Amino acid sequence: MITLKIIHTADWHLGKLVHGLHMTEDQTDVLDRLFEILDQEKPDILIIAGDLYDRSVPPREAVELLNTVLTKICTELHIPVMAISGNHDSPDRLGFGSSLFRSQHLYLHTAIEQAFQPVVIEDKDGPANFFLIPYFEPAQVREYFEDNEIDTHHHAMKKVLEEIKASINYNERNIIVAHTFVAGGMESDSEERLTMIGGSPYVDASLFSDFDYVALGHLHRPQKILRDTIRYSGSIMKYSFSEATHGKSVTLVDMDSQGACVIKQIPLRPAKDMRVVKGYFQDLIEEKVIPGTEDYLQIELLDDGQILDPVSKLRSIFPNILRLERKQNLLGMSLKDKEKIHKKQEMTHEQLFESFYKEIKGEEIPRVRSNYIHEIMTSLINEEREK
Numbered sequence: 001m002i003t004l005k006i007i008h009t010a011d012w013h014l015g016k017l018v019h020g021l022h023m024t025e026d027q028t029d030v031l032d033r034l035f036e037i038l039d040q041e042k043p044d045i046l047i048i049a050g051d052l053y054d055r056s057v058p059p060r061e062a063v064e065l066l067n068t069v070l071t072k073i074c075t076e077l078h079i080p081v082m083a084i085s086g087n088h089d090s091p092d093r094l095g096f097g098s099s100l101f102r103s104q105h106l107y108l109h110t111a112i113e114q115a116f117q118p119v120v121i122e123d124k125d126g127p128a129n130f131f132l133i134p135y136f137e138p139a140q141v142r143e144y145f146e147d148n149e150i151d152t153h154h155h156a157m158k159k160v161l162e163e164i165k166a167s168i169n170y171n172e173r174n175i176i177v178a179h180t181f182v183a184g185g186m187e188s189d190s191e192e193r194l195t196m197i198g199g200s201p202y203v204d205a206s207l208f209s210d211f212d213y214v215a216l217g218h219l220h221r222p223q224k225i226l227r228d229t230i231r232y233s234g235s236i237m238k239y240s241f242s243e244a245t246h247g248k249s250v251t252l253v254d255m256d257s258q259g260a261c262v263i264k265q266i267p268l269r270p271a272k273d274m275r276v277v278k279g280y281f282q283d284l285i286e287e288k289v290i291p292g293t294e295d296y297l298q299i300e301l302l303d304d305g306q307i308l309d310p311v312s313k314l315r316s317i318f319p320n321i322l323r324l325e326r327k328q329n330l331l332g333m334s335l336k337d338k339e340k341i342h343k344k345q346e347m348t349h350e351q352l353f354e355s356f357y358k359e360i361k362g363e364e365i366p367r368v369r370s371n372y373i374h375e376i377m378t379s380l381i382n383e384e385r386e387k
Contacts, residue, residue, distance in 0.1 A: 002254040002256055003125045003255065004045070004121070004123060004125075004128055005042070005043040005044050005253070005255075006044065006046075006175075006215075006252070006254075007037065007038065007041065007043040007047065007250055008047045008215045008233045009049070009236060009250045010048060010049035010050055010179070010216070010217030010233045010235070011049075011220055011234065012027065012048065012051065012052050012053075013027075013054040013235065013237075014052060014053050014058060014062035014065055015058040015061070016054040016237075016239055018322065019322040023239075024059075024061045024065060026237060026270055026272060027237060029270060030236050030237055030270055033269070034069075034236070035072065035073075037250060038073065039077065041252060043252070044080070045080055045081075045121060045130070046073060046079050046080070046082070047081075047082045047083070048083040049083075049084060049086075049177050049178065049179055049215050049217030050089065050179030050217035051087065051089060051179065051218070052066060052086070052089055052094065053066070053088060053089050053090075056089065075104060079105075080105035081105065081106045081107065082107050082119060082130050082177055083106070083107065083108045084110070084132045084177055084179055085108075085109070086179040086218065087218070091110035091111060094108065094110050095109075109132035109133070112134070112136055112144050115131060115163075115164065116164060118130055118131050118132075118168075118174075119132060126172060126173075126257075127173070128173040128255070129168065129174045130177060131174065131176050132177045133157075133176065133179075133180075134179065135179040135180070135218075136160075137156075138150055138152055138155065141155075141159055141160060142156070153180060153181065153201050153202065154203050154204055157180060157203045157207055158207055161176075164176075165210055168210075170210070173212050173257075173259045174210070174211050174259070175215065176208060176211045176213070177215045178214065178216055179216070179217040179218050180216065181203060182203050182204075182205050182219075182230065182232075183203065183225075184225050184226065185219045185221075185225055185232060186223060188220045188240055188242040188243045188246070189240040189241075189242035205230050206226070212229065212255065212259030212260075212261065213231075213253055213259075215231065215233070216233075217233070218232070219234070220235040220239065222234035222247070222248070222249050222251070222265060228261070228263055229261050229263070233249070233251040234246065234248060234249065236248060238270075238274040241276050243274065244274055244276045247265075248269075248270070249267050250266050252265070272294055272296055273295045274295065274297075275295050275296070275298070276297075277289060277297055277298070277299050277300070278302060278327075279299075279301070279302060280301070280302050280303055281301055281303050281314075284301075284318075285314070285317065287317065294319060294320055295320060296320045296322050297318050297321050297323075298322060298323040298324075298325070299314060299321055299324050300325045301324065301326050303327075310324065311324050350370070350373060353373055354370065354373075357369075
């Protein structure tokens with residue numbers, strides 16, 4: 001018998017800019033759909049697995065939207081919220097007032113030490129323990145445990161989970177909420193790559209084998225890893241054209257008294273979709289490819305010849321063109337050249353610099369210089385988030 005109903009969501013990225021366009025109005029529409037789902041399903045718990053904001057200093061509109069949403073969920077719908085900070089969030093800013101929020105059943109964990117004390121929800125079958133693990137860098141865990149052997153995300157998560165497992169009762173239901181990159185997950189272009197200095201950013205899924213459900217954030221495609229109960233809910237919206245074919249959703253988890261789960265995905269359909277469209281200019285103008293729409297579009301023109309001001313003409317029918325490409329840019333390239341371009345598109349900033357260094361110097365970048373570049377890149381990314 002089902003005794004605990006959970007809605008799992010993540011990666012709201014409030015305050016997000018997509019190709020220079022503020023997405024706050026679209027995010028508001030999607031979160032209104034979330035309210036409808038909550039009202040219909042009446043879950044016992046709502047999980048938000050990190051990246052509530054898109055940057056550490058979010059715009060005022062994003063702060064107001066999050067305040068409105070959480071206030072309604074906790075004080076009007078009376079649904080407890082389990083949330084953690086992600087790699088885009090500022091733990092200090094997001095965690096401000098969290099002790100006070102607990103009285104309204106908003107449990108917001110932003111510090112490593114909070115991961116070891118579960119939030120306990122009691123029902124007729126006893127306690128369900130929610131361990132909320134905020135995003136962390138390996139260096140933070142290394143410092144917390146004073147263990148110099150911790151140098152990767154996998155080692156850091158392993159240490160944190162070992163500490164949790166040392167005190168859990170395996171006869172009770174135990175749920176993990178984490179924001180991390182589990183090996184085997186499928187990425188998209190809108191996720192910021194996690195740090196790689198000292199090793200891989202990936203965490204092995206086997207670390208989570210002792211838990212009844214693992215609610216993950218960070219990857220934007222809804223997906224399971226290794227088993228049905230280790231799962232990314234995905235982002236609430238499409239934030240890049242690499243996600244154009246993704247179906248966005250929240251995850252409904254019905255858990256019984258023994259921790260067994262029945263899982264269902266509930267669609268989140270935006271007012272404006274994000275789509276990739278290919279066609280010849282004249283066919284597009286005549287609406288032979290798709291009818292006029294306000295969806296966000298990336299249009300790939302197949303024409304060989306020059307076209308005078310195609311964007312303005314197309315926007316009279318498709319006002320939300322965010323990107324226009326010409327297919328012939330790749331004509332004449334060898335397969336090897338195309339593969340090289342595709343490979344570079346998938347590289348992190350640091351990997352791109354290391355590739356450039358090797359091309360110029362004819363040798364791998366030394367570890368000392370690689371660490372120095374990592375510090376610079378991290379500083380620049382943090383500055384960009386705070387704008």
